[in-house]
Every structure is written in C-alpha cells, then in structure tokens.
Amino acid sequence: MKTKLFSPLAIRDVTIKNRIGLSPMLTYAAEHGFMSDWHFAHYAKFALGGAGLIMIESTKADPRGCTTPRDPGLWKDDFIPAIAKIAQFAKSQGATVGIQLGHSGRKARNSVPWEGRLPLGPEQKGVDHGEEWELIAPSAIAAGVKSQVPHELSVTEIHELIETFGQAVLRAEKAGLDIVEVHGAHGYLVHQFCSEHANQRTDAYGGSFNNRMRFALELIEHVRFLWPQGKPLFYRISAVDEQGWSIEDSVKLCRELKLKGVDMIDCSSGGMSEGSVMASASRPGFGYQVPYAQQIRAEAGIMTQAVGLIIHADQAEKILRQGQADMVAIGREMLNNPHWAFDAANKLGDESAFKTIPANYSYWLEKRAGSGFGKNTSTWAAGISQT
Template sequence: MTVNKLTASTSARGAPFYTPAQNPPAGTALDTGAEVPTLFTPIKLRDMTLQNRFIVSPMCTYSADDGHLTDWHLVHLGAFALRGAALTIVEATAVTPNGRISPEDSGLWQDSQIAPLKRIVDFVHSQGQKIGIQLAHAGRKASTLGPWHVTKGRHEVAGPDVGGWPDNLWAPSAIAWDEGYPTPHAMTVAQIQGLVQSFADAARRALQAGVDTIEIHAAHGYLLTEFLSPLTNQRTDAYGGSSFENRTRVLLDVVGAVRAAIPQGMPLLVRISASEWMAHDGGRPSWDLAESKRLALLLADAGVDLLDVSSGGNNPRQRIEVHPYYQADMAGEIRELLRRESKDMKIGAVGMISTAEMARSIVQEGGKLASCEQDGKIEVESGDGTKTRADLVLVARQFLREPEFVLKTAALLGVQVSGPVQYHRAPITKRRLRL
C-alpha cells in the first residue's frame, strides 16, 4: 500500500494505492432524523449494509478485451461509486465464451479475467462503497454486434470474421430470435449441467476478485429467460415444456449452485423479466406477472435476497405498455405478495427512474408520498399514499446522463449527505442546481 505520511491516519484501508478514507462514504445521509426519506436510509442484505437505496444497474458497454475488463470499466464504474452509489453492479458477465452478447462483452470464464475485475473492486472499496457483478449467458441472443456497429434498434449477427460464433448458440429449444438470425442448438442435458457448473465457477472467480454480491441474470430474453418462457422452451424433458416446475428448474439449479459457492453472509440477487409482454400473441401461454409471482416465492425459499424486477426482451414482437411506472408497478405487486406470505426477500425496481421524486416515491415507507413529475405529467398516490413499490432502485441511463445522480437527488430532496472528500470545494446544492 502507498502511504502519504502526512495523512496516513486518514488513508483508505486495504487499498493498493493512496486515497483518503471516505468516512462516511459519499451518499450517506448526515442527518438521521425522521424527515430523511427512505431513499437515504440504510438497508441490510445479509452481511452487506448499504447506506442508501441506490444501485447502479448492470449496463453493457461492449468494451471488454476477450472478456477482460479494461481501463474503460474502471473509469466508467468508478465514477458512480465515487459519487455516492451504494452498490455498483458490473455489467452482464458471461460464464462461458459463447454466453457473451457481443465479442466485446465482459466474461469470467477463465482465471485471467479475475485481476482486471479486482482492480475495479479495489477502487470501489477504497471509496467505502459496495460492488457486485451480474453473471449471465446470452443464449440465442449471443454473438451479436455492438450497438454502434449496427442499424439503430436492431440486433445484427457477429460472424467469425469479427470474432463471433453464430454456429455455437445455445437455447432450450432450436428457435431463432427472429427471421434472418441463426438457429441455436437445443442444449443437451450434459450442457445444461455444465452451464450450472459454469455459473458456480464464475461466482468463485468473482469471490477471488473481492465482490460484495452476485446477481444472476434471468431477464431480457437471455438464456435463463428462454428456459422460463413456454414460447422459447418447448422441450419435452425435465427442463421444459408446459410444466412451470420444469421451466424454472435450470434457474433454481443455478441459484442453488451459486448460493452454495458463496459465503453464507453474502447476498444473492436475481434479475427477472416479470412479463415478456406477449399476451396479445393469439392466446398462447407466455411468461407473465402471475408466473413471476410464483417464481418469486420459490426464489425467496432458495436463498435469494433481492429480486431485481425488469421486463421484456424475449421476443421481438413484444408489446410493452409503457408508462413511467410500468415496471415499478409489477415490482410492487410482487413485493406485496412476498410480504403477505412472510418472505423476507427484498425487491428492486428498475426502468425510467430519472427524477429525484420518482426514486423517492418508489421506495418510500409510510407517510404521505410526494407527487412525482415525469415528462410534464403529475402522478399522485391515491389514498394515504403509503404504498411502497420496492426496497431499492436500480438506475441505469440516468447515471449515464448524471453520474452524480445520487448527490443531485439528495440536494433536490433537501437531504444533507456526504460527498467525495477530494471534491469538497464543489458541493452540490439545491440552489446551484437551480442556477
């Protein structure tokens, strides 16, 4: 460790470089009175305590080198931790080479990928913040080009000439994503069992890098989602078909394997698509909110500590009923069921969270919720305004627009929070935000 003798007593503990200790971490409410909104109160998931309810949602950036994270990721992810995000989750990280969405995606299928991740983990920890990683397999949506190489709004296949693997896609059934896309191979039972082991192995590598938590990606039409949906899983064995138990088997096996690979005190997260938005598809059964509620109860019993509720992504013909709370409302219904059934699994809401009032309203516990303005429209809670949709918010695009979203939210809500020590000359205040 590099030590500055003049300030050694205030250096961050355990960091392999000098930085002053962020004590308390940025984004910590300095006033603990009753007026502090739930958004800026601590929450505990097993042995991990977060000082506020903001999570940086995993965001693919298509900038890895053969699965290895780079300086880009250090700067990109470090910026959020520096500015008050209690938990930053590294983007979807493939557990096998053919599980990447693009050739430039993050991976954790080999030991050489541990050190670049650890470098980022060390920096986030030096800021007093927590870091997790999302483990994933892209299934039939793998081997596509990064978004700036394609026509906007399209998935386009990455061929062997650019490092792709269109002849080695996995799925529960041999059903292509769309016309013009490669037909994936229906996985064998041995491959399914190997996949479960790959998740566990990647989790162990993440532990070696020092992460605080792991999220399993079972959303957005990637491999584990494909197993959940009867539209994409038409197997006739123990892993599919019309049986809900069979279609959820792979995810529950993965959860069990990862839970067994990590310490008892480490929280485990799972992201799901609460609906694939295919109710319009001629009455064919599809994955919907009702099945997500059934799954949530199983995941709670399997040792999952937080369910990250997203939606869509499993079919190009989906019809999403978009409004500011279209996913948060589904998260709220699942949370209500869990509370009714006395399950302690926490709920995270994601999607279109772009204002201070919206973030506050989603997690606020008790009392009258403030109205929320979004795109010029005002939504006011009915009744006594005590409905809580989620326990934490996962924010993606707004962090890209405003890496300081946590600090700005605090200022707008009138909450005094700590900021980065090195930025003490430039505090974010409500007055300055209005200038």
C-alpha cells in the first residue's frame, strides 16, 4: 500500500521524502549560543528514524532575542560549523533540514523550563559574551507582571533588526540548510508586532491591521530576497491567540505572506498571554490545531503544516487524506520515539516501510519481521504470543 504520509512533497527545488516533519523544539542545551555534539546526536536520531524534515529549534538572529541563556544562535559566523555538521549528516540520510529563526522580543531572558521559566533579574548578563541584555519589543509593555518592561524599538532599530535577520539567513545558507522557517508565533517578537495587545505603536508599524502586519511582511520580504529562490520558506503562525488575534486575521496575513513568497504555513496557536505555550495548553485534544491548518489552507490557498498532539500514524494519514494539511509536524511524540516515521510506516503497512530507515538497521529488522517476529513494534504489544 502507498500512503499519503510517505509520499514525497516537492516545494520549489526541494523534495521532502515524506510528509513527516520534526517540529521545532528548543532543547535548551546551547552554550553562549553554540550548538554542540549534544545537538548533533539529538538531530541525527530523527534523521536516522526516517523523518522527512528535520526543523532545527528556534535559533536566534540576535542574542537579545534568546528565550533563555541556553538558546542557540545564528548571529555570528562562528556558529555555522556545528549547524553545518548537523545538516550534512541529516542530508546524507535523505532528510531535508530546516532551521527556525526566531526572536523572543519581550518574552526573552527567562530561566530554562525545568528551572521555572522565570524572568531573570538585571544581574543576568547576555548570552553572547556577557554583554548587557536588553529586552526589545514593538511597545514598552511587559510580557507579564514579573517581566522587565522592554525597550520600544525605534523605526531605525526595526530596520536594523530586519537586517540582522538577513545576516542570519545568509549564515543558514552557508550552513547548507534547505529551509528557513520564520517564527511568527507563540507571542514572540513577530507575533508581538501583529498583536493589538502587545503593539500599541502609533507610527507605521502599529495601529491598523495593515500597519501591524508591516514588520512581518517586511521581514519576510527581506528573508525571501536573501534566501535562494529554489529553497522553501516556512512561517510558523499562532493561528489564534488568547488576546484577540483570530483565525480570520491569520487568513488575511497568510494571503499576504504567500504573495511575499512564503511556501508553507506551520499552524500553531497561543502564546500571547503570560507563561509558556505548552504550560498554558489545558489538556487540548488530539490534533487540536488541525482545524486552523485546514482553514488557512482552504482560504489563503497556501500549503500548511498541522501540528499539536498528532501522535498516531492513522491520525496523521487521515489529516493528509482529508486535505486538512500538506504535512504534519510531530513534536513531543518524536522525543518519545525518534523512529516514529519507521514505526508509522509499519503500522500503516506502507510498502516502503523498511526503506524508511538505513539498511544498517532495516536489513536485520526486515529479516526478523519476515520470520514472523517483531513486526508489531514496541513494548506496548501485549503478550509474547503476539508478533
């Protein structure tokens, strides 16, 4: 059987071998912005496990934009070799490799999640080399009661920031990456500009809907100009948030993003209120954000990636078959099972299942399955009488 999940997806000059993406997930393991062997091992696992697209975690174009002191960066050339090593290896395994470029704006400068994700005090020095760590945002409005009030960017500083993103894009190209994703979601800087709640400017970057979209659109225009025409550009959106941003707003923004050369909308939600997106999600259901991917796809006429509690193979296959999205991104379930793609191919009975992973593994596993053992993978199968 040929499944939709394991059919390739061509975008510009890049063909992703299947519709499964590793969702961008910060691992809070960088040191002074540098990725390390830890990141190499982490991303290599997913490439070996058969994911079509490896999206490297939110990597900051500007040290001021780090959510925590352990975020990775792309604000200087020294960061390129470690990223290039990841890209080269993942590509050698047939994966497509992207990087999410982000800036946390007023939500920067917190402790890592397992230390409480709390705003760090003024004594906390910058990630790069102990510089002053200034929070910046569209308006001088703090993210939460304990957060520092950010510096309101001047128009000149906005233009400089767009240029800073541009430099990070050029470094992503030097690192050999296939896709850039701009992080426009989760209450971070780009989302802050779009939001009436966080953006109360009275100049060309605030006020009307068109003015609030201006930063996102100028940023995308610059990124698209510098990023090779043959390479895809993704945008992660919070399709709705808790502070008035609606799905209709997202559809309007996505139509404009498409005109500026964005190829794929990665449809998430939330993050404009205090606290982490993951912490605030109060037990949502399976595929809770899929309807957003479906509506944006239908009404903005752009490819979408669905994400959020997509856990089961048949669930992912159904999303694609029903035309709700063009790809699925798997986050935490991929942390649970880095071989999710291989597992899903087996569960769906895809004819290419054993080609999902390298021969170094599949040679043995296929032989074992042929002799009647271990076809129904995992520790969850009941009883030793079952294969």
